[in-house]
Amino acid sequence: AQSVSQHNHHVILSEAASLELGCNYSYGGTVNLFWYVQYPGQHLQLLLKYFSGDPLVKGIKGFEAEFIKSKFSFNLRKPSVQWSDTAEYFCAVNEGWTGGFKTIFGAGTRLFVKA
């Protein structure tokens, strides 16, 4: 069965610090990968997604993620975080059409950015 592991449950950074959130998945076939963000009191929103092509994916608000197939990883990065990035971040994976678009989410990483 698919699973998604996020390395850190809580991260605390100061503004302007660089961010990297780890995500690993367990599935050997073709996968589609996602990062979602949940701001306090809000629902999940898509940050970025990877289906194929360039393994470096750019998303909204200056976020990017790199797909490394050999490591089964899809880490999220941002060079300089802002206070407004305080949120919970979820990595997710599905197999697309072959898997019925069943999407599995990681446990989430809570990011707190100090002003």
Next chain:
Amino acid sequence: DAGVIQSPRHEVTEMGQEVTLRCKPISGHDYLFWYRQTMMRGLELLIYFNNNVPIDDSGMPEDRFSAKMPNASFSTLKIQPSEPRDSAVYFCATHGGGRGSYNEQFFGPGTRLTVL
């Protein structure tokens, strides 16, 4: 489009009562997912539908939980009887199945359920 609509937004009930959560998907989205979010267990997939048919209900915790999708515009998640451990935020998400916004789930605002 108004996005995914869920109701109620908040529900407080007493143990043993029946709870019904509702979801209206984005028009044209033929996949619908129900998730439960708790601090302890994170975001869990409970069940999902394709073209109103349940595809995978392996995440439904027990027989007290049931979900239906009588038509393309409406789904319900029912808990009967409810228990305090069911307290969580329940999200509905829909998906266009490769068309339009390809392979992206759109989440509703969630229903925060508290069972006393």
